[in-house]
Structures are given as structure tokens and as C-alpha cells.
Amino acid sequence: MCIVFGDLIDGMGAGASLPTDLSPEMAEQMNAGMAAMMNKMEELCVTMCLVGLGSFIGASLQGSCFKIFAERQALKYRSLYFDAVLHQDVGWFDQKEIAALPSEINDDLEKIQDAFGDKFGNGIMSLSAFLGGFGCAFGMGWLIALVYAKAAAVVEESGVGAGMGYTMMIVFLGYALAFWFGMTLRYNDQINPATGAEWNPGTIMSIFFCIFIGSFMIGNLDPSLKANLLT
Structure with missing residues (x-):
């Protein structure tokens, strides 16, 4: 989606307004260009x-799929749990409150099912979005991607123990620097070392959104990791 959004920007830029006092031939060419842009x-x-x-x-x-997977895992662990309980020594039952044992088993199984359910699926999705976003960004233009990635890292570091106002200031300053750097490369007709072509606004915006979404999605890994590590 980020790449498509960048192509959309380039497509709109290709149909930028031109002077109206044109010759019929130039007007026809302009109309053809506008038609191509609309297509x-x-x-x-x-x-x-x-x-x-x-x-x-x-x-x-x-x-x-992950809901079915979690239910099957819970059923499997339920059988293993009961089998393990039945093979315990008599002294083990003396140390346990028998009336609370079913509730304890259900609580543990619910944690297992929760860990293998939506949180596990969301964790895989977040990791895939992070790797895909950064991979696409560096593939389209690693030079600007490095600047955006550094800006995102600074934002994450500043967010620890900092106020919201300070964090937002760092966000805008970091991305403003990255945009300025990218458009400076475009203005000076610099060559993108990743593609061998000149930089264009669509590529710069695509890289920005890939890094932005990738950085955002990596933060969603925390609930999934906690759910699986604590299980």
C-alpha cells in the first residue's frame, strides 16, 4: 500500500497544471497527458x-486459523495436564487444594489458548509488517531509508520517560529533517544508488510510510511476546 501511495503521488505530479494559452497542438498533447494520468x-x-x-x-x-490452532493446542495441553496430574504421587495431592485444582487447570489452559490465539497471530503480523516495511524502504532507496530509520529510533528513545509534548516535537523535527534531505536530493537531481534513477517524490513518500508503519508495527510485538514468554 505504501508503494501504491507513492505511485499515486507521482501520477498526480505528472498531470501538473500548465499554462492555458497554448497552441492547439500543445493543448492536444496536454489533454493526452491528462487522460493518461487519469488512466x-x-x-x-x-x-x-x-x-x-x-x-x-x-x-x-x-x-x-489461529483461533482453531489455539483451541487445538489447549485441548492437547488439557490431555497432557490431566495425564500429568494422574501420575503424581499421593504426597503431591496432600499439598494441593483439590477443590481448587480444576480452576487452576482452567486458568493455565486459558493462558495457553490466549498465547497461541490472536496475540500470537498479531505478533507474526507485526513482525512481518516490520520486516516487509523496512525491506521495501531499503530496497527503494537505502540512503533516505537510513535517515528515516534513524529519525524513528530517536523518536522511540525520546519517548522513554519524556513528556508527550517533547516526544511530538522530536517526531516532527526528525521527519522534517528526513523530508528536507530527501527533497534536497530530488532538487539537485541526485541519483538513487538503490535503483540507478533520479529520486522522485513518490519514492520518498513511499520510503517514509514504509519506515513509519514498520516502526509502528514493531511496537505491537510487546503484548504477543509477553503472552508467550509468560505462558
């Missing part, structure tokens, strides 16, 4: 709709 916009809009539909289907399958 490109339609293709990108269809692509966005397909990406949204794919995301909906993927999220639905993820929720269903």
Missing part, C-alpha cells in the same frame, strides 16, 4: 481496492 489514477485506485480486499480476507483467515 493511471484509475489503475492505482483499483489496486488500492484489491489491496484492501486482500487485507480483509487475510485478516479473516488469520483470526480463524
Whole structure:
């Protein structure tokens, strides 16, 4: 989606307004360019709709599959749990409150099911989004991606123990520096070392959103890791 968004920006830029006092030949060329731009916009809009539909289907399958997986794991551990309890020595039962044992077993199994359910699926999704976002960003232009990644790292470090106002200031200053650097490369017609072509605004914006979403999604790993490590 981030790459499509960048293509959308480049497509709109290709149809920038031109002077109206043009000769018929130039006006015809301008109209042809606008028509080509609209065709490109339609293709990108269809692509966005397909990406949204794919995301909906993927999220639905993820929720269903991991729910089934968690239920099967809970059933498996339930059998193992009861088998382990039945093979305990008599002294072990003397140290336990028998009436509370079923409740204790159910609580442990609920934690296991919770760890292998939505949280586990969300953890895999977040890790995939992080790796995919940073991979796409560095593939499209590692030079600017390094600047954005450094800005994101500074933001995360400043957020620890800092007030919201200070954190937001660091966010805007860091990304402002990255945008300035990227557009400076574009203005000076610098070559993108990752692609061998000149920088364009769409690529710069795509890299920004890939890093931004990747950095955001890595923060969602914390609940999943805690749920699985504490199980």
C-alpha cells in the first residue's frame, strides 16, 4: 500500500497544471497527458481496492486459523495436564487444594489458548509488517531509508520517560529533517544508488510510510511476546 501511495503521488505530479494559452497542438498533447494520468489514477485506485480486499480476507483467515490452532493446542495441553496430574504421587495431592485444582487447570489452559490465539497471530503480523516495511524502504532507496530509520529510533528513545509534548516535537523535527534531505536530493537531481534513477517524490513518500508503519508495527510485538514468554 505504501508503494501504491507513492505511485499515486507521482501520477498526480505528472498531470501538473500548465499554462492555458497554448497552441492547439500543445493543448492536444496536454489533454493526452491528462487522460493518461487519469488512466493511471484509475489503475492505482483499483489496486488500492484489491489491496484492501486482500487485507480483509487475510485478516479473516488469520483470526480463524489461529483461533482453531489455539483451541487445538489447549485441548492437547488439557490431555497432557490431566495425564500429568494422574501420575503424581499421593504426597503431591496432600499439598494441593483439590477443590481448587480444576480452576487452576482452567486458568493455565486459558493462558495457553490466549498465547497461541490472536496475540500470537498479531505478533507474526507485526513482525512481518516490520520486516516487509523496512525491506521495501531499503530496497527503494537505502540512503533516505537510513535517515528515516534513524529519525524513528530517536523518536522511540525520546519517548522513554519524556513528556508527550517533547516526544511530538522530536517526531516532527526528525521527519522534517528526513523530508528536507530527501527533497534536497530530488532538487539537485541526485541519483538513487538503490535503483540507478533520479529520486522522485513518490519514492520518498513511499520510503517514509514504509519506515513509519514498520516502526509502528514493531511496537505491537510487546503484548504477543509477553503472552508467550509468560505462558
